[in-house]
Amino acid sequence: MSTGDLLHIELKKQSSCSMQLTNKSDKYVIFKVKTTNPKKYCVRPNTGVVMPGSTCRVTFTMQAQKEAPPDMQCKDKFLLQSVVAPDGTTTKDITSDM
Numbered sequence: 001m002s003t004g005d006l007l008h009i010e011l012k013k014q015s016s017c018s019m020q021l022t023n024k025s026d027k028y029v030i031f032k033v034k035t036t037n038p039k040k041y042c043v044r045p046n047t048g049v050v051m052p053g054s055t056c057r058v059t060f061t062m063q064a065q066k067e068a069p070p071d072m073q074c075k076d077k078f079l080l081q082s083v084v085a086p087d088g089t090t091t092k093d094i095t096s097d098m
Helices: none
Strands: 015-022 028-035 039-046 047-050 055-063 078-085
Touching: 028 039, 047 055
Parallel strands: none
Antiparallel strands: 015 055, 028 047, 028 078, 039 055
């Protein structure tokens, strides 16, 4: 997935979109979203727990841009990491080493 697939970019306007994460397993799953340009994007929630059979909506917001990127190509990327977690895990249990 690339940012072009997520956001419709308009200069001088903040842009947002969302993605639904679905846990089709019978285990708890912890996720974390990273970006190559954290000053440009706000991702909420950027970490979380998706319970078995549940979903979670993640919103990506790009700050207003004053000018288009050189060569009109956006090279920003996002990475969604996930790992199976112990039953009953909550967001309070998430640590930076997970």
